Amino acid sequence: MKSFDVVVVGGGPGGYIAAIRAAQLGLQAACIDEWKGADGKPALGGTCTNVGCIPSKALLQSSENYAQAGHHFAEHGIKVKGLELDLAQMLKRKDTVLKASNDGILYLFKKNKVTFFHGRGSFGKLDSDGVEVVVSGTQSESILAKNVIVATGSNPRALPGADFDEKLILSNSGALAIPEVPTRLGVIGAGVVGLEMGSVWRRLGSEVTILEALPTFLGMADEQIAKEASKVFLKQGLKMEFGVSISKVSPSKNSVKVEYKASDGSGKSLDCDRLIVSIGRIANTIGLNAEGVGLKLDRGFVAVDEHCRTNLPNVWAIGDVVRGPMLAHKAEEEGVAVVERIAGQKPHVNFNTIPWVIYTTPEIAWVGKTEQQLKAEGVEYRAGTFPFSANARARALGDTAGLVKFLADAKTDVILGVHIIGAFASELIAEAVVAMEFRGSSEDIGMICHAHPSLGEAMKDAALAVDKRALNI
Numbered sequence: 001m002k003s004f005d006v007v008v009v010g011g012g013p014g015g016y017i018a019a020i021r022a023a024q025l026g027l028q029a030a031c032i033d034e035w036k037g038a039d040g041k042p043a044l045g046g047t048c049t050n051v052g053c054i055p056s057k058a059l060l061q062s063s064e065n066y067a068q069a070g071h072h073f074a075e076h077g078i079k080v081k082g083l084e085l086d087l088a089q090m091l092k093r094k095d096t097v098l099k100a101s102n103d104g105i106l107y108l109f110k111k112n113k114v115t116f117f118h119g120r121g122s123f124g125k126l127d128s129d130g131v132e133v134v135v136s137g138t139q140s141e142s143i144l145a146k147n148v149i150v151a152t153g154s155n156p157r158a159l160p161g162a163d164f165d166e167k168l169i170l171s172n173s174g175a176l177a178i179p180e181v182p183t184r185l186g187v188i189g190a191g192v193v194g195l196e197m198g199s200v201w202r203r204l205g206s207e208v209t210i211l212e213a214l215p216t217f218l219g220m221a222d223e224q225i226a227k228e229a230s231k232v233f234l235k236q237g238l239k240m241e242f243g244v245s246i247s248k249v250s251p252s253k254n255s256v257k258v259e260y261k262a263s264d265g266s267g268k269s270l271d272c273d274r275l276i277v278s279i280g281r282i283a284n285t286i287g288l289n290a291e292g293v294g295l296k297l298d299r300g301f302v303a304v305d306e307h308c309r310t311n312l313p314n315v316w317a318i319g320d321v322v323r324g325p326m327l328a329h330k331a332e333e334e335g336v337a338v339v340e341r342i343a344g345q346k347p348h349v350n351f352n353t354i355p356w357v358i359y360t361t362p363e364i365a366w367v368g369k370t371e372q373q374l375k376a377e378g379v380e381y382r383a384g385t386f387p388f389s390a391n392a393r394a395r396a397l398g399d400t401a402g403l404v405k406f407l408a409d410a411k412t413d414v415i416l417g418v419h420i421i422g423a424f425a426s427e428l429i430a431e432a433v434v435a436m437e438f439r440g441s442s443e444d445i446g447m448i449c450h451a452h453p454s455l456g457e458a459m460k461d462a463a464l465a466v467d468k469r470a471l472n473i
């Protein structure tokens, strides 16, 4: 039986990064992943690469380019005649982008000497020699591991009584591959996936209606940012209803009827050509033989401590299959930390500095606490905001929607949270993450030289605004 220091089950961002880091540290590493591409070949990268982060961002970019050409080029003095959408090419490009990531991970495995098994991994015997992992699939064999890292990710949650058929009722997978632009698109769930997918198809011409069970929009974001976002999205033509309760989803030959109770208690219905259901994800432990070996679960997630240790010796779990935010970079950080711990180091994952991003237009990004959280915790803070409409680069870009908001401790000025809605928020947030990792203050950001003209200057001005001394407003 082949034996390894570390066997990672799952080759998503958590798993493949863990395997590479293990190999870098001189450990014998293997990764088992069962995902198959359209050609039946391995498609490493998990949900993120195949039906998540990467393809969604490819389509967001393509659809944004289309919307810019259709609605905004004229402002710049560029006249476009005969603009046409070639959806098949747009989807093909998306597939090419994700395939490059699939192949890139295989290349990295070869480069770092990570042994890859294409198939399903499940727990066999656990004894003093180590943990047996049974691989079944393209290659079938048993291997022995000193340490196992479970990185099996998550699956989309279906609405009760409305299974995904990926034709009319779509999960994220179907939502990324609709072959023609639906005239009426329904979306259940106004979370990150619902908003991003709704934005893609809205820009391509669908009439999009989003139904959300919660009474407020983007409850996890800072309220001021969520309000701003709601204003902009409504202006873009996204229809949204909150506080709804879905009673029935009835697909017919070419359309879907959604019956629901509106927030005022009245019965309503929505007819659409396709329905995206994005109501969250369920941790995936299918086929692992978790029960067989007594791997403890907690509400479907693999139960872990703060270091991602499970109840079984030398068995760890990371990423979407454990508690915490379902984000690719969180999975990666946990993967690296677990492997470094196996190698005898003392790593630490700081959950308070994990950035969140929603890749709509404008983008939304934040790190740390929201204003409502600080109020609830009774923390004394000062806030500084700065609108992109007062930033020269944003004006030159023609992207003036949104603002930057800093929240800093009232006494020490240490940054407690930074919230951005605006162009390239996904990139700007990195400065805030660095500052918070170094326990920086708003004054620190205010004192740093930022290039002119740049969107980064809005970060500096918002930080200065904490002390009521923004320079450009």
Ligand SMILES: Cc1cc2nc3c(=O)[nH]c(=O)nc-3n(C[C@H](O)[C@H](O)[C@H](O)COP(=O)(O)OP(=O)(O)OC[C@H]3O[C@@H](n4cnc5c(N)ncnc54)[C@H](O)[C@@H]3O)c2cc1C
Residues within 6 Å of the ligand: 009, 010, 011, 012, 013, 014, 015, 032, 033, 034, 035, 045, 046, 047, 048, 049, 051, 052, 053, 054, 056, 119, 120, 121, 122, 151, 152, 153, 154, 172, 193, 284, 286, 287, 288, 318, 319, 320, 321, 325, 326, 327, 328, 329, 330, 331, 359
């Ligand atoms: C539409 C969409 C957009 C998203 N966009 C973003 C984004 O922009 N940024 C972000 O940070 N996050 C985003 N996410 C979330 C992100 O995709 C996940 O948080 C991330 O993929 C989790 O990584 P993971 O390694 O834990 O699991 P996964 O990526 O789910 O990978 C798990 C892998 O394990 C394999 N597997 C499962 N069981 C077994 C088994 N028994 N044996 C072998 N293999 C197995 C699966 O086939 C899969 O390949 C998005 C998600 C969706 C759905």
